[in-house]
Amino acid sequence: MIIDDVTIDVKAGHGGNGVVRFARAKFDQGPTGGNGGKGGDVIIRGVSDLAALRPFRTTKNVKAEAGRDGEQNTRTGANGSSVIIPVPVGTVAHDLTHDKVYEIVSVGQKAVVAKGGNGGFGNHHFRSSRNTSPKISKEGKPGEHISLRLELKMIADIGFVGYPNVGKSSLLNELTNASSKVANYNFTTLEPHLGVYYDLILADIPGLIEGAAEGKGLGHKFLRHIERTRILFHFIEATSAHPVADYRAIRKELKLFNPVLCDKPEWIIVSKTDECTEKKVLATVKKLQKINPQVVTLSILDDTMMMDVRTVLNQIKDHKI
Ligand SMILES: Nc1nc2c(ncn2[C@@H]2O[C@H](COP(=O)(O)OP(=O)(O)OP(=O)(O)O)[C@@H](O)[C@H]2O)c(=O)[nH]1
Ligand SMILES: [Mg+2]
Structure with missing residues (x-):
């Protein structure tokens, strides 16, 4: 059976945490903690396959990857991978949490329905002439978490x-x-x-x-x-x-x-x-x-x-x- 009306739980990736690190060189012990990576987005993308919503008969949760924590040597953590949900052309996506609507009317058209959280700053970010050895870092922000209704209203020429x-x-x-x-x-x-x-x-x-x-x-x-x-x-x-x-x-x-x-x-x-x-x-x-x-x-x-x-x-x- 064609699935033409489903509601799923969508979670974008959490941002990675910034970290506190210090250089270990004898003459340079400055702050080197990197920022966290961005959490992955959840994106819907138009395809011509009308059965594209079929997996959601059983799967009701979609989750994008979290960003990685920052690293030593001011290295930013890797961004979390985004998840792309293929939806048939003609799908109206209702973000029930924020009362927003996206309409996918062409093959390849994309919409970000849940944004990944930003990564937190590492201590390198907080260095200043006043504070050359900050011991603070920020946690990553949570990704958006929404309830998403995917309703297929087939559009054909x-x-x-x-x-x-x-x-x-x-x-x-x-x-x-x-x-x-x-x-x-x-x-x-x-x-x-x-x-x-x-x-x-x-x-x-x-x-x-x-x-x-x-x-x-x-x-x-x-x-x-x-x-x-x-x-x-x-x-x-x-x-x-x-x-x-x-x-x-x-x-x-x-x-x-x-x-x-x-x-x-x-x-x-x-x-x-x-x-x-x-x-x-x-x-x-x-x-x-x-x-x-x-x-x-x-x-x-x-x-x-x-x-x-x-x-x-x-x-x-x-x-x-
Ligand atoms: N000789 C001939 N046979 C055709 C032609 N077009 C389709 N057929 C045959 O007619 C039969 C039915 O074709 P389908 O395309 O399945 O017909 P349909 O209208 O989609 O049928 P339903 O899905 O049952 O509504 C098949 O055996 C086809 O091979 C044609 O132009 N010439
Ligand atoms: Mg037929």
Whole structure:
């Protein structure tokens, strides 16, 4: 199951302590205690893997490393390593302790959610002309300790919708580095998958069926993720005996779930065209074009057709439709 709402305990690293040390040379016995190192931060970072929050089903604590104590010869202690938490793009991170919110909207975007404590000063820092042999040092400061809620509100540029087994995952895998499972049966895809096509995020969601909006099949659980998608690719199999009825059935479910879904720009993808005659493909396209002129024919086995899909994606990318 996709984990899309978890609360975890996050602790940044404690700062290392400053130390009191003195040189041991005969003619130089000055203060040489170094400062403590900084504690590691806890950072969240956007990734395209929707399952990135899965480890938090069992792990509820994240802790960054403490800074090391200062050392002899004014050496500063090593900084503690930071911890980077990969979170799916679309994650809203709520710092419940400080009532702060971070939104991760792109792959690679980072936010420091808990800062490591600063290291304390060693006695070298406190030397002065008045006090050439200070015996004081400071302890490191504690790292921030917060309660962090990670809520996934999937953001995608393009959502793939349609009946099961119409080739949604196959196209996602062709266009991106995603590896959504593909097989010749219904409901192969059990969870949404994201793929990145240049800077567009494509979302493949489980197949929809009639009654989906009321909970039939699998797709309904994931329709909420499509709510935040800008554009829809609606897949209709070229071999379908009733393409228009298929189209309307899915649109009905989208509308029942949330009418906003039907206001999004939509491309109809007539898929698996290699599985029927050209005549049948043309007839299907003609019927669908009466509803929405933005129809693209697709066989993932046909390079020219794949280019056509890429052209549409490039237009979306460049013109930010
Ligand atoms: N001949 C042909 N087969 C295709 C094409 N695209 C996908 N397929 C096949 O159709 C079957 C279903 O493809 P999927 O990509 O799993 O379909 P899906 O829409 O993601 O299915 P669900 O996850 O069940 O909703 C697989 O056997 C694919 O290999 C195509 O363009 N031509
Ligand atoms: Mg699939």
